[in-house]
Amino acid sequence: MTTLDNSRAHDFGGHGHHEGSYLTPKGGFFTTVWDWATTVDHKKIGVMYLVAVLFMFFLGGLAALAVRTELLDPVRTVMVQAVDAQGKPLLDADGKPVMKTEIVGQTLARWIPPKGGEITSIDYGNQLYNRAFTLHGAIMVFMVIIPSIPASLGNFFIPLMLGAKDVAFPRLNLLSWYIYVTGSIFAVSSILLGGVDTGWTFYTPYSTTTDAEHANVVLMVLGAFILGFSSILTGLNFVVTVHKLRAPGMGWFDMPLFIWAMYSTSIIQVLATPVIGITLLLLVFERMFKIGIFDPSLGGDPVLYQHFFWFYSHPVVYVMILPAFGVISEIIPVHSHKKIFGYRAVAFASLGVALVSFLVWGHHMFASSGELGATVFSALTFLVAIPTAVKVFNWIATLYKGSIALTTPMLYALMFLFLFSIGGLTGLPLGALATDLHLHDSYFVVAHFHYVMMGGTIITFVAGLHHWWPKMFGKMYNQFWANVGAWTVFVGFNLTFFTQFFLGTQGMPRRYASYVSEYQTLHIWSTVGSYVLLLGFLIHLFVFIHSLVAGRKAPANPWGGLTLEWEAESPPIEHNFAHEPIVTHGPYDYETTVPPHWSAKDYPLPHLPANAH
Amino acid sequence: MLKTLTNNWTATLAESPQGWWAPGWRWFFQNFGVNENAKLTDQLYMEIFWISVGWFVFLMAIMLICVVKYRRRPGVPAPYSPSHNTVLELVWTIIPCFFLFYIFLQGFHVYVDKLVAPGDSLQMTLTAKKWDWTITYPNGAASPERTLIGADSTQFGGENGSPGSRPIPIFYMPGDVPIHFNMISQDVMHSFWVPDFRVKFDVFPNRYTTYWFQAKLQGAETNTLRDSTGKDVVTAQGEKVPYIDHFIFCAEYCGDQHSEMLGIIRVVPMAYYLAKTEEWNIEGKTPAEIGKLVYQSQGCSACHTLDGSKGAAPTWKDLYMSQQPTNAGSVVADDNYIRESIYTPQAKIVDGYPSNMPVYTTAQIDERRLQGLFAFMRSISKYAPAEAAPTTAAPATPETEKK
Known part of the structure; x- marks a missing residue:
């Protein structure tokens, strides 16, 4: 640990005010590329993660749109124009084209020829659909949501918020990024080679016996396995950083709540990810060498796989949502200039959620487990609701008597409260045993976890990006168009997923390429919503590009935040701070502190009552 | 042919839901009272729904009131207010617990009814x-x-x-x-x-x-x-x-x-x-009739067609005693080959088809049903030996049979 202390003592200060922004190119094009590729600067690594994650989000989004488009129509057969052997349209006696029914797979086969050229049965259309939803799930979970906030915003802002120069292990940090890219390349090559149709959960025995190409399944599973290491190393790095690199004067309860959330997240990542690593490796061995761990025809137990899988994948739900809680806990105080209500309750709720998250994996298996297990897991599941609800109450209470500015990040934070409340409350009928036996594996579940994962994590990721964008790139963006984008996303999101609650209660199962036509109306609304969602994200993309090209220069502290990253320049200099910051106020003491870079004239302090602490 | 949200598409609405939770039931479900457990499930779902709506509206109302009332005014600081209140925080931790406990208990109660079958089933x-x-x-x-x-x-x-x-x-x-x-x-x-x-x-x-x-x-x-x-x-x-x-x-x-x-x-x-x-009882039926019943009831018809068209598996028309190219060389589809394909389907796979055939046990298709299948396949194959053809060319079709 001495090296860490030394680095703090020597590197701050000295060459302070002459240092340029971390974005300043180091020379010509190739020098700059080499500089980025070999950088150990947490800010550059954060930006590289951001670019990689957004690219994967684009791929996963394309798969989602393919899925939604396929579901516009329930039919298993389509009417097409009949042709003769020469490919000319057949005409009847009146000169009208002759129509005939054919299976969707035959139609698709004309556009996208199947490998091997033989299958034109119903299977072919379904196979494409099954691959699309598997890719969507696997990419969004393993390559987008899990690394989104921790790896990009976390990497960039944890050291800044702690007043540190970098994370504890900068080289390990760069390694995690390369591991992430390697894992993603495995997964993407599996797609390019024809894709897999196992679902992102890789349930056995289907995943060990599917006729999707052997190598693809192994590639995809290995991809997820490799990504796990990126997750573990990043988590480990953050835990050590939080323990060892806090600025002088910053005790545990002086840390911003984003740090608390990232700390809880990192603990889950370090503890739970090895389990999925082992499980996925067992799956690869099972698939390649037919060992008989999960395959019942060899004496294995397929439900064992589900236990292993969810023992990781449930805590990972909190790896996805806890960072979002952290971002919201930053945005709401900053944009309402109000001390967060119940700081300790929010901090401990993060840890409480992290702890209970390890005890609820069985609620994914109510329809497959015995009565006793199901009952215990149902009870434990309701326990998670309490710390989560406490957080929502605290955020809303923070708004009371605030000074609320409806900036884009704040607008998104309020939308998060709306969407996440729906996501959380619709978890109740899934946690209750009787209703879950009906709703399990239906569109109700699909809607529920999209409200939590997308309405929670992705919306917050976009909120955080807008909150910290001026700090990261030193440019402001057009607030009006960003707000238009936010409202478009909000409308599109609700249209896409609220309809799916009704589909679920009415009996529409998940992962269906075709369905009975009674569900069509709701499916059409849902698909239209997904296009609106696409439009919203495109607006954001253009706003960001416009900001980078023509945005006005961002001040160091545009929103009046009190946490340490706002003391740094926008964009920060290479070593973050010209002088090592010393913490003299709490992260949310808006009633007693003028924000850094602001004057007392811009920020009049309120009159404090005599009994205020 | 778009259906409205409330289209009663299964047309089995036996009775209407009654109770404080009943309004809005129509948005979520298509029929009511198929049995007691379904009724109780709907009731629990709707109770949870209205409890959730209550909480949601309450929270969102407070949020919106705050956003409007405490919107930022330039030069006006946010007034001081306490950022911690033990009593309030305890209250909002404990009250949801009662709701959650109620939902858990109700869920468990109906779950047990759903799982445990009456003894005289x-x-x-x-x-x-x-x-x-x-x-x-x-x-x-x-x-x-x-x-x-x-x-x-x-x-x-x-x-x-x-x-x-x-x-x-x-x-x-x-x-x-x-x-x-x-x-x-x-x-x-x-x-x-x-x-x-x-x-x-x-x-x-x-x-x-x-x-x-x-x-x-x-x-x-x-x-x-x-x-x-x-x-x-x-x-x-x-x-x-x-x-x-x-x-x-x-x-x-x-x-x-x-x-x-x-x-x-x-x-x-x-x-x-x-x-x-x-x-549908096989007692008193000819082997070919038994074979046809087995073909229809054991799911063979999901993949094997009878009219020569290509399904997910080889058609049975003209299959019996024909030459089939497989991954283990060309074989004659005789009784032994068909038997092997039913009990150990992975042994030989006909070229051009995936190895999708599920394994049947002798308990599912016993010797009598198997002989029935042979007879049925013989009756629709031109390669079958003439003397083995049954006297009635096609098996009798049951009265209510569909295509």
Whole structure:
């Protein structure tokens, strides 16, 4: 640990005010590329993660749109124009084209020829659909949501918020990024080679016996396995950083709540990810060498796989949502200039959620487990609701008597409260045993976890990006168009997923390429919503590009935040701070502190009552 | 043919929900009172829904009031307010606990009712495989009846239907008596879900799981049975047959035709159910008739066609005693080869087809049924030795049979 202390003592200060922004190119094009590729600067690594994650989000989004488009129509057969052997349209006696029914797979086969050229049965259309939803799930979970906030915003802002120069292990940090890219390349090559149709959960025995190409399944599973290491190393790095690199004067309860959330997240990542690593490796061995761990025809137990899988994948739900809680806990105080209500309750709720998250994996298996297990897991599941609800109450209470500015990040934070409340409350009928036996594996579940994962994590990721964008790139963006984008996303999101609650209660199962036509109306609304969602994200993309090209220069502290990253320049200099910051106020003491870079004239302090602490 | 949100598409609304929770029930469900457990599930769901709506509106109202009332005014600081209040924080931690405990208890209570079958239930066996269901009745018979999804002869037909490409099985079940399934899968995991009963349970390849239900017929709104030509089906006593159809969906992803793995539970009066199962009983039938029943009831028809068209597996037309190219060389499709293909299907795979054939056991297709299959396949193959052809060229078709 001495090296860490030394680095703090020597590197701050000295060459302070002459240092340029971390974005300043180091020379010509190739020098700059080499500089980025070999950088150990947490800010550059954060930006590289951001670019990689957004690219994967684009791929996963394309798969989602393919899925939604396929579901516009329930039919298993389509009417097409009949042709003769020469490919000319057949005409009847009146000169009208002759129509005939054919299976969707035959139609698709004309556009996208199947490998091997033989299958034109119903299977072919379904196979494409099954691959699309598997890719969507696997990419969004393993390559987008899990690394989104921790790896990009976390990497960039944890050291800044702690007043540190970098994370504890900068080289390990760069390694995690390369591991992430390697894992993603495995997964993407599996797609390019024809894709897999196992679902992102890789349930056995289907995943060990599917006729999707052997190598693809192994590639995809290995991809997820490799990504796990990126997750573990990043988590480990953050835990050590939080323990060892806090600025002088910053005790545990002086840390911003984003740090608390990232700390809880990192603990889950370090503890739970090895389990999925082992499980996925067992799956690869099972698939390649037919060992008989999960395959019942060899004496294995397929439900064992589900236990292993969810023992990781449930805590990972909190790896996805806890960072979002952290971002919201930053945005709401900053944009309402109000001390967060119940700081300790929010901090401990993060840890409480992290702890209970390890005890609820069985609620994914109510329809497959015995009565006793199901009952215990149902009870434990309701326990998670309490710390989560406490957080929502605290955020809303923070708004009371605030000074609320409806900036884009704040607008998104309020939308998060709306969407996440729906996501959380619709978890109740899934946690209750009787209703879950009906709703399990239906569109109700699909809607529920999209409200939590997308309405929670992705919306917050976009909120955080807008909150910290001026700090990261030193440019402001057009607030009006960003707000238009936010409202478009909000409308599109609700249209896409609220309809799916009704589909679920009415009996529409998940992962269906075709369905009975009674569900069509709701499916059409849902698909239209997904296009609106696409439009919203495109607006954001253009706003960001416009900001980078023509945005006005961002001040160091545009929103009046009190946490340490706002003391740094926008964009920060290479070593973050010209002088090592010393913490003299709490992260949310808006009633007693003028924000850094602001004057007392811009920020009049309120009159404090005599009994205020 | 767009359907509205509230379209009563299964037309089995036997009664209306009553209670404080009942408003809005129509947004979520299509029918009520199929049985007691379904009613209790709907009640619990709607109770949770209204509790949630209460909390949601309460929280969002506070949020919106704050956003409007405390919006930023330039130069005006946010007034001081306490950022911690132990009593308030304890209250909002404890009050939700009561709600959560109530929901947990109710969920557990109805769950137990859903899982534990009455002792006097009718015992049946359900087998699942890619991508078909088979139910074996207490007398050993299995249903050979199939229909296209959305065909006019089902309750989902006509205006409401979309034509399916593959026939799905219809299982006749007596109304108003408890029925208990022992469920097992022949390949991967499946999940047996009848949305109208509000219960699903997974079906595993390595252990039995169970499912029970009782479906209301008396006092329910019913249709009367018609055959594929639209004529009323009448019993020996000359009465029309009331029935209600319920969809079966597979709810555990199981591959290419997961979304085609449907079925219909057709609830009919006990007398009609007994007559049908007796009709399908193999006792007193010729081998070729037995073979055809097995073909229809064990799911062979899901992949093997009889008219020579290409399915997911080789057609049975002109298959018997023909030469088949396989991965183990060319073979003659004789009795031994067919037997091997049923009990150990991976041994030889016909060129151009995936190895999708599920494994059957001698308990599912016993020697008598197997001989029946040989006879049936012989009757539709031009390669069959002439002297072996049955005296009646085609097997007799049961009266209510569809295509």
